[in-house]
Amino acid sequence: MIQKKNKTQMMVLTSMIFATAIVLAIVENMLPALPIPVPGVKFGLSNIAVMYAVFFLGRKEAYTVALLKAGFVFITRGAVAAALSLTGGVLSITVMIVLLFVFKDKITYLVLSIFGAVFHNIGQFIVITVIYTGMNLWAYFPVLLISGLAAGIVTSTLLRFIMPAFNRLA
Template structure:
């Protein structure tokens, strides 16, 4: 794939990420939903970029997503998106490097989602100093587990359509 094709495909995957984010925001809240907890459907596109386009493209899409969040929801939401996205991608890259072919997309997705939440949690702690938010961390870890399972499962279903883009 030449640079132009890669740039166009990265743009298409970013567009898919935005569409998935908009779709997720139109869905009704989850039953017994905890404030701020979502499945993170747009992370399906980031995972696809990481697995099939490369690290640079995955980071680029995460940064572009954070910029989009900034323009639509403000600076705090953008900081959460950026911190979670960058930490998540970094952890997934480390897992793929350390375990190569011995790790599944499911495990990578789960740990990526968990670390996405951890990245966001630490930004929240920095923003809301003086508040004891540590009780919220187990909720974020469990929701990361569930979100990772959901995004991995959806990626398996969407993968054939995304592979046709290449």
């Protein structure tokens, strides 16, 4: 966790992490689509910033970044996308925080990232199954689990490379 900061410093740092999440989301949207014939599967690069907030800022700041991200998604892509973002983000952060609490220093960022990504997808799946109640979407569930595994590996690896830049913000 970052050394104790006053409220203003934490607010500014949280805002900078949120801004980084937005930039990463925009960069990801500019990249060519993955060669996977499955809608909605992507790496979730903006979750790198959320993971940093979970690991180094604190629970409140991580949830704040997720809430702000969902607000940004609402403004740019609408209510359904915002519900997906919010539910996936909150579930992901909650699972990572619980794992950090239970396993303390015995769990790696890679494992946390994988669990975070998988549970982000599970949260999104829950929202989609509520919205599209008449459709059988369970065939899509294994795809989400596998893509969550891949996304967790990618975001954890990228976080390791981006961490020095994040640390300079603090």
